[in-house]
Amino acid sequence: MKSTLKAITHELLSTRYAEAYSSFKNETEELTPNEILAMCDVIYSLYLSDNFDKVxxxxxxxxxxxxxxxxxxxxxxxxxxxxxxSPHLSAYLLGSLRLLQTKYSLSLPAKQWILNEKLSNNLIPKYPLKYKLHPWRVSHWLGGVLSIVYNLNLIHDEDIDKQNLFQRMIDSYEHNIINKNGLIDLGAAAPIQSLFDVLYKIRHNPEHGKIGGIVHITWIYHAIDRKYKGLDRLISYAEKLILEADGFMEDVPYCLDFDFLQLLRTGYSQLGISSSKDELFLDWRRRLEIYMSTEAESDSRFSLHKLPGALASIRECELHLSKSDNGMHDIIKAAGWL
Incomplete structure (x- = not known):
């Protein structure tokens, strides 16, 4: 499937998503956040599909x-x-720059940072309170800011984090907002959280949102080889949910598939039980490859922003099955965000 996946992705980017390429050509035109998102989607997709020679x-x-x-x-x-x-788009752009640095020496301008002003006294990013009950939404601030601090030290030659902010933040997360089950817990009253989950379930699965939230933090744990808090319970919970899935975690392949597969691959590795889980990853690789080869080009629901998540999901299956953690397709190790 590797050569086919490469060809399918190139065809999608050259035809259906060709407009995104134009974003790279307008040197002076102001870009909208959606256009910037598309640029990052293109860079990630080229990298994940072995088409980086097209960059x-x-x-x-x-x-x-x-x-x-x-x-x-x-x-x-x-x-x-x-x-x-936004925090998410900032982290995505920095991740794109890290991928580009695998091919080019980039001359990046110095910027003035006020990251401390974006944090509370206990070094938790200040997020919109309206999202307090929504772990997936909040995680774009929690994980996004952590990824920004992490990647800034990697894309610049000099040490940006002179106050050791990154390490102090991640220690605070583990102490203050990650519970014994390994999930985000912002201290909402249980009855209120339960009511939100009931309402949220009208459109989405709140349990999936809990996994989709914590992974924005565990990605950075993986990047620095740090053991996940509540590892056994977290992985058991994620495994239960993915085994219940009929098809993909959403209507078409997307980042949520990657969230589960990446968490399980790395969690199984930390637990030392990877060899007993091959069937799960074989099944998911088959689902994803069939979709990419038969439906991706014609399915109108499969937008450009879903492409990197689908590709990264396939790569996670390959990484598990090859029992390798160091390949270029470990996108979190390579870019620190998705």
Whole structure:
């Protein structure tokens, strides 16, 4: 399937999603957050599909210019900034730059950071209180800011994190917001949380949202080889949910499939039980590959933003089955975000 996956992805990017390529060509045009998201989607998809030879210096230069012109989350705003980015999109752009650095030497401008102002006294990112009951939404702040701090030290030559903020943040997370089950717990009253879950279930599965939330933090744990808190309970819970799934975790392949597969692959590895779980990953690789080869090009629900998640999900299956944790397709090790 490898060569087919490469060809299918190239065909999708060249035809159905060709408009996204134009985002790399407009050097002076201000881009919307959705256009920036599409640029990152293209970079990740090319990387994950072994099409990174299609990335040229013009695309790399365009992404660096974008980095210069936007205001990332936690950056001090100035009059030259065109667009303010959310924590998620900021982390996604930094991840894209890390992927580009595997091919090009990037000259990235210095930025002024005020990350401490985005944190509470216990070093938890300040998130919109309206999302307090929504672990997946909140995780874009919790995991996104953590990924930003982590990646800034990797994409710049000098040490950005002189106050050891990254290590202090992740220690605070483990002490303050990750419970004994390994899930995000922001202290909401149980009856109120239960009511939210009932209402949320009208459109989505709240249990899936709990996994989709914590992974934005455990990704960074994996990046630094740190053991997940509540490992046994967390992995048992995620395994139960994925085995109950009929088809994909959403209507088409997307990041939520990756969330579960990546958590289980790395969690099984930490528990030392990877060899007994091959059947699960064989089944999911088969599902994903069949969809990519027979439905992806014609399914209108399969948007560009879903493509990196689908590709990364397949790579997680391959990483598990090959019993390798060091390949280029470990996207969290390579980019620190998805």
């Amino acid at each position: 040229n210096s013009a695309m790399s230069d365009s992404t660096v210019r974008l980095y210069r012109s936007v205001c990332l989350y936690g950056e001090k705003e100035n009059s030259l900034h065109q667009t303010l980015l």
